[in-house]
Amino acid sequence: MKPATVRPISYAVVATLALVAIWFTPQLEKKQVFALEPVVVSRPGLEPADFLLSPIFVEASNQELVDTLAIGGVITSNLYNALNESGQGVLPPSARHQLAWSLADIFEYKVDMSRDLHGGDKFHLLLERLQKPNGAIIVNKILGAKLALSNSQSPIEAINFDTKGSNSAHYYDASGMSLRAAFLRAPVAFRRISSVFGARKHPIFGEWRNHTGTDYAAAEGTPVRAIGDGVVIFAGKKGGYGNMIDIRHRNGMVSRYGHMRGFAAGIRPGSQVAMGSTIGYVGMTGWATGPHLHFEIRVDGVAKNPRLALESRSGEPIPAGERALFQRMRQQTLASLNQAHLVNAE
Template identity: 35%
Template sequence: MRLAATVLCLGVLFAAPFAEASTTQYTVRNRRIEPNQPLAVALQEAGLPVEQAGAVISALEGVFDFRKSRVGDQFRLVMKGGELDFFDYRQSSVDEWQVRRDGDKFVGSKRAIEVEKQVGLVSLEINNSLYEAALAAGEDPLIGMVLADVFAWDIDFYRDVRKGDRARALVEKFVSKGRILRYGEVLAATYEGESVGHKRVFRYEMPDGRASYFQEDGSSARKAFLKSPLKYAHVTSRFGSRFHPVLQYVKAHNGVDYAATVGTPVWAVADGTVTVAHNTGAGGNTVCLRHTNGFETCYLHLSKFGAGVRAGARVSQKQVIALSGNTGRSTGPHLHYALKRNGAYVNPLNQNFPRTEPLPKNLLPDFRAKLAPLAQQLDAVSVAAVGAQK
């Protein structure tokens, strides 16, 4: 929706670029970038004269990469007596550019946003969903995706979550003006669940700079395979015989279907080599990977292949290999995921893969020393919660 308003020297949306007498009139025009609309065209369609639109573009050259302009980006024109006085362009809470009048010329710059990194405790109790639990705790719902990443080897955050489950995490938070912009690394986390039991992991940086997650005894939190090829999605069709919705007869379903909107990132469940990366007809756009110990995985009905994903390419666990879609013989957007062992299809949902190599023994003393304060902070939350219930 396009807006236009006349205001009397009020503070503007993203900053306060002027402070003059209260009788000065300004016209403020708020707009968004439309599909196939370059910024120069958007400025002119917002009513900015051609020469002033050119001046804005010139002021931003070398400051803003116009190729990164996206549909939905916000911009605002502050007009004074029909002349541009101020322009700002916003992509996110931390990505904003401005053009200010300086005498007879315009000067462009990227607005400096103060961002503070904090380490905070997140404590969630799940009554309905992880999403609602995050909101109830005053957290950004994205914390659910962060936890799904940390526990990806042990917990499927759609199938395994039960009412009354609890999650706690010591996590980095990037904050601006008291608002969480994003989450960083999870330093330690616990999950207490009815179906998965008690899980507890700690982030540890190896001497070579690589970081991974380990359990308290030094065993790896990682497994050879993830529990799901999606961070968070629910199963709509399980492994086994079923009535095929398109072919209209009972047919073996050699995989698992996950509900996923078109464009959902699909990650490799394990390290492997790409054997298939093309349209296979009924399967639509398909990626298949060959793994160790005779395992193979396939991902069907994709909308797009990941960067560099082609036959012969090596991929790593958690690498985004494609985006989900609705191609091939499909009744709606979803991901079909199949797992083979020694050439035969097996049920992906009932596999129990071993953990990867534990922490080397010579690193255990350092690991225990570093996890001790993290464990103490996690336990403090638990003790406080128990005390509150008494």
């Protein structure tokens, strides 16, 4: 029992600390809020200040544990396996399985994960790992990623940065340009492409001579998405293409989708379509011996390599007033990324 003369002073100190804690709580990361719990809760004799601290107690007792984790690897067979291996011991299988899809989503305007990756390509990921009150561990957010592809000179960076007023996760490249560009790199979501789980080489189904496009093997009925905003200029049957859609984009480029089982509701010549919207479904109409999407990029009526036709498009820059902050965050993220142990490196 402490002398009565000391108690009012310690209450005042505790109350002040509590006010400071409450004042800063909204500005703290979850993990820092959590860190208050052992400090504040375990302190004896707090009863007089409980009314001040109770909001923190409630938050802390239901709190989720968050930390950051850097992983990395070298692709030997495919991205899915590489991420699965690099996350072993630090993430449960369910969380590891999501990583390839999440990474593909982040880079979906830059990299066609089913086409552009090769053995020896390296990746680094910085992620926020979250443990729920029930013990389940998930990947809450990917804070940064770096892909070093053998077919591009410099690594492609994706730095998570939320500009003022934005309400969803945005990723920017090294120069602060949004990875979200005018065109998706693939007309079928990476998670839907069946060859990811198969052999190293992409199986080619039912092709005819002088093939000018890219084929995506996927289950019949898989949604096909418009790679960019545009207007449907053809939707119908066309020879070996089977059910085919042509979309003209603002820059005059045309994207072509063939062998479809059918078209989405409302898709007809003249329809406006938005990037990412479903225009039809994978099938095997026309000259195809198995379900797949045939995809082409055409400029002035001539088929072009989609990788070259689409790769130079970059998105919006970070507002000038936030660029210095972005570069500081980027340096921190890169420093953390580089700590990742490369699982498959020799």
